[in-house]
């Protein structure tokens with residue numbers, strides 16, 4: 001790796017908090033295991049991250065000691081469970097600098113969070129009294145981009161079908177960045193919502209959102225950012241981002257599966273109709289009709305994933321303990337190292353930015369004409385776990401003219417030694433198939 | 435896990451030098467021609483298999499597609515094994531191949547029936563790859579049904 005020289009006056013390396021990777025790795029029990037006779041080299045954290053002991057312990061302890069339903073009991077256990085659940089909400093609010101705890105809605109994952117917003121739009125469009133910001137019909141437009149995960153495409157396609165609105169998208173450049181050249185024609189007075197990925201799960205691109213946000217504000221639309229890949233890896237501040245909604249998913253940020261977050265501006269959540277009906281989301285119920293609780297409860301019908309939420313709170317504590325700026329720098333260094341190392345592999349083509357700027361530690365590539373399935377299989381035989389396929393972003397594969405890609409993705413426990421193992425494994429792949 | 439059980443020489447040979455690749459018109463204009471296009475939604479592999487038949491003999495099986503070594507080699511083996519065979523015989527081979535692939539590595543293949551197809555025995559131990567191997571075979575089954583021979587199309591693998 002070429003060492004970076006940072007001009008005087010800019011923040012220097014020493015200003016950046018660091019952590020000891022070996023100590024971090026010791027927190028993750030799974031990293032000790034072997035795969036196919038080799039030390040596990042896990043390069044699939046963009047898919048799901050591993051969980052540190054601190055999170056696993058909280059999950060087990062919750063069930064062992066504090067198990068009860070939330071928000072509906074006066075007894076001690078119920079109070080403990082409710083405090084833990086609401087405590088987790090407060091931690092998460094602080095983690096993303098939400099102005100109010102009540103802006104954090106617990107959902108199952110990012111996919112559900114996006115669907116909740118999409119269905120709030122269609123529910124608001126049904127009656128005459130829906131808030132105009134959420135009313136959609138023929139002539140209205142929804143804007144996404146060509147680099148979205150399927151979970152930020154399909155809900156909007158379905159919404160457009162239900163309401164007669166039109167779905168449009170921002171294209172992607174050859175370099176794997178959003179092509180903002182036509183922004184003013186794409187985002188117009190007809191646009192009701194723009195829903196964009198903050199960091200691409202396939203290209204690794206971190207989108208600079210300022211220009212888009214400015215345009216969204218100019219036309220009076222709403223902005224949702226899919227932060228599934230950014231919240232785990234970068235310091236995120238919703239005030240700074242100036243979005244209206246962000247979504248993220250617990251399992252990619254050291255938390256358990258089954259828990260995710262919809263953050264929304266308080267006044268917008270308050271204007272949104274409910275999506276799921278049931279227990280805990282009501283104000284009062286008669287046989288004729290019901291009225292609904294204020295957010296976040298309005299959007300949390302039924303018994304929520306309590307232990308998972310509490311454990312996500314522990315994950316946020318863990319990340320905060322390391323300092324998200326340190327996580328970001330660790331991954332920036334790994335990315336620079338990996339981009340240099342992969343450039344030495346004959347026939348390897350990277351999709352997405354090839355410089356460690358405006359991108360995160362998720363790198364997709366092709367190795368000559370060798371199919372990603374075959375690449376992944378040989379790497380697996382060496383203990384190296386990468387993802388192969390379309391990464392739930394088929395339009396990106398189509399954009400770059402390939403049916404599938406191989407992807408290596410890093411996290412706070414990834415080492416340069418693991419990147420070396422990947423590069424060595426790719427040499428093995430070429431031996432089998434050339 | 436032994437990688438060379440999966441990537442047998444035979445499979446790599448068929449992958450690197452596929453037999454009968456490319457969609458073709460029927461030699462005999464009286465033949466019925468039909469094709470089926472199958473995709474594996476989890477990985478994006480695609481194959482189109484076309485059959486030309488008079489109803490009793492499969493005069494040609496041609497194919498095109500893109501995908502991993504397993505799915506592409508499997509199409510090549512399919513072509514080689516079944517082209518020119520009687521419909522009944524071809525279905526018996528088809529059945530044997532499907533049985534081999536569904537056997538989780540417990541089925542001993544019969545080389546007299548399956549020819550180069552026996553090389554796929556190792557693939558059956560990799561659940562994630564079984565669909566790759568079956569992709570052209572399932573497309574073949576649909577194509578023959580569309581050509582009016584054989585039974586109704588099977589559930590897609």
Ligand SMILES: Cc1ncc(COP(=O)(O)O)c(C=O)c1O
Pocket residue numbers: 046047109110111112149151152197199200201226228229249392
């Ligand atoms: C960018 C992006 N958006 C959305 C999702 C969906 O996350 P989940 O499957 O947890 O809902 C993912 C992860 O797969 C992702 O990477």
